[in-house]
Amino acid sequence: MRETRFTLNGKPVSTNAHPMTRLIDVLRDEFRMTGVKEGCGEGECGACSILKDGRIVNACILAIGMIEGCVLETPEGIAGTDRGRAINEGYAEAGAVQCGFCMTGMAVATEALLRQNPVPDEDEIRAAISGNLCRCTGYAMIVDGIKRAATKGSGLW
Numbered sequence: 001m002r003e004t005r006f007t008l009n010g011k012p013v014s015t016n017a018h019p020m021t022r023l024i025d026v027l028r029d030e031f032r033m034t035g036v037k038e039g040c041g042e043g044e045c046g047a048c049s050i051l052k053d054g055r056i057v058n059a060c061i062l063a064i065g066m067i068e069g070c071v072l073e074t075p076e077g078i079a080g081t082d083r084g085r086a087i088n089e090g091y092a093e094a095g096a097v098q099c100g101f102c103m104t105g106m107a108v109a110t111e112a113l114l115r116q117n118p119v120p121d122e123d124e125i126r127a128a129i130s131g132n133l134c135r136c137t138g139y140a141m142i143v144d145g146i147k148r149a150a151t152k153g154s155g156l157w
């Protein structure tokens with residue numbers, strides 16, 4: 001079986017999973033990255049969002065064989081940083097977390113946005129989370145949480 005090597009939250013790792021195995025399954029089952037949630041399994045809901053070479057992707061529609069040499073960041077990796085803490089605090093202050101299922105994917109989308117654009121306006125925030133579905137909040141509190149995160153984390157991105 002071919003070995004696939006990549007960087008996961010800053011550490012070099014490898015897997016012998018079949019190259020067609022879904023990335024979400026390898027991350028959750030082999031590396032215990034359970035912040036990578038499975039919702040639709042079809043690339044539509046954003047629950048499985050991660051960063052691949054700094055860009056947001058859906059781990060449910062990528063095969064492990066496609067990520068040889070890539071740098072991956074999961075919600076767990078982001079949460080452990082000062083930026084991740086600013087995101088969490090912003091969401092908490094805004095009351096943006098209801099059932100919580102979408103939140104790890106939203107945090108990844110937030111990180112991706114603020115790296116590119118540390119002071120986004122509302123339209124830019126809504127565009128950045130357009131691939132992440134939330135069944136609970138109506139999005140207004142999430143948008144508010146991202147604004148608060150940008151303020152709290154000012155200078156970190």
Ligand code: FES
Pocket residue numbers: 037038039040041042043044045046047048049058059060061
């Ligand atoms: S579970 Fe991957 S996009 Fe929905």
Ligand code: FES
Pocket residue numbers: 096097098099100101102103133134135136137
């Ligand atoms: S908080 Fe429940 S899906 Fe977003």
